[in-house]
Amino acid sequence: MKLYYTVIFLWFSYCALSQTPRIALVKPDGTTTIYSTIQAAYDASADDDYIYLPGGVVDGLSINKKIHIIGAGFNQDSSQVTRSTKISSFLIYPSAAGGSIEGIHFWNNCVFTGVGTIDGFEIRKCKFDGTLNFESTTINIVAKHNQFSTINGALTNSFFYNNVHIGTFSIGGYCEFKNSLFFNHNFSNNYNLPQNSIYKNNIFNSVNSTTCHFSYFYNNVNMLASGQQNEIYENISEQFNLIFENPGAGPPYIYDVHNDYQVKSTSACKNSGTDGTDRGIYGGTYPWVEGSIPSNPHIYFKQVAEETNANGQLQIHFKVRTN
Structure with missing residues (x-):
């Protein structure tokens, strides 16, 4: 359920906020401290x-604590006010097991690495331009509402729900894939x-044959x-154009966040x-979140008055929603 808030800030408050570092470290008891860099927040x-x-x-950051990192999202359409959060890469170590990342656009690789097994980690509403690489033995990953390119490495016994896959895999197997889109831009x-x-x-972008052994395929499309x-x-x-409200021009069909991948009422x-x-991604237990908006309150509208009022105050109007 989405909650909507309207916040009016006075001009002096806005100036103070605009100069304040905006990386927040929040303790389980709600205690919040603001830092100027992600490394400083992580160290504390x-x-x-x-x-x-x-x-x-x-x-970028090396993570060896069980923490949860939440960005402002990756979808340009829904992050026009906040801008999307972009990070080159993360290195995630076994002691980070039980943590999570959400709402981040990785333009390089994200690597699970280190000595030992990484048992349990959640990836939500992230976009990976590069490779998601599992150098360490990794199990019990839960991935929801992401956009993936290539996924490689020693990953097994993990769960992928309502994701978009536009690359190929080279992982160990024993995984579950439900309600996802597979594009294979290669x-x-x-x-x-x-x-x-x-x-x-799952829905695949074309009727392709893939070699896969000892697996269970049920209720998929174009596979x-x-x-x-x-x-x-x-x-x-x-056919893709008969499935979705707006899959874009094709064939071949290319994934684009501006397209509409909700299923037509006339589709099988x-x-x-x-x-x-x-x-597809709008079905199942974890339907796709429109705009890939992260779980923290998200500013989607900003309006600034053209001039101050009689008291020298400037009104700024924000609208915020959460998922």
């Missing part, structure tokens, strides 16, 4: 703390899907899986998921 953090990042370019005939995995209610000992049930084929994908909701 402890397990279970939250770090909130502003829009704009933020330095336009090859093989998505190189992880083996020993479960695929349900022809070849390989050993696969179980395939209730899969259908349907409508209300035909295994749970009675739509196939």
Whole structure:
């Protein structure tokens, strides 16, 4: 449920805020401290703390604490006021297990690394231009509402819900993929899907055959899986332009955040998921959040008066929503 707030700031308050560093470290008891750099906030953090990042370019970080880092989002359309949060890369170590990242645009690689197994981490509403790389043995990753390119490395026993995949995989398998979109902008005939995995209610951008072994395919769209000992049930084929409200120009179809990937009422994908909701990212237990807005309060509208009032005050009008 979205909550809407209207906030009126006086001019002197606005000036003070505009000069204040905007990286917030929030303790479990609500105690909040503002820092000028992500490194300073991280150095002062402890397990279970939250770090909130502003829009704009933020330095990379090595993470070896169980903390939660939340940015301003990656979708340009919904981050016009705050700007999106952009980071080159994160290095995530085993002692960060149990933490999470959300609302960040990574233009380089994000790497899970270090000695030992990384057991448990959540990735939400992030965009990865580069590779998500698992150098360390990693299990129990939960990924929701992300845009991924290539995913490589020693990842197993993990869960991918309502994501957009535009690259290929080279991971260990034993994963679950539900209600996601697969684009494969390489336009090859093989998505190189992880083996020993479960695929349900996903939509692929074209009827391609992929080699995948020992996996369970149920209720997918435009997927022809070849390989050993696969179980395939209730899969259908349907043209992209007949599935979505606005998939963009094609074929070939390219993923674009400006397109509308909600399923048409006339599509065979409508209300035909295994749970009675739509196939694709707007169905399932975790339907896609419009605009990929992160869970922290998000400014989506700003209006500044053209002049001060009789008291020398300038009114600034913000609208904020949360998901």
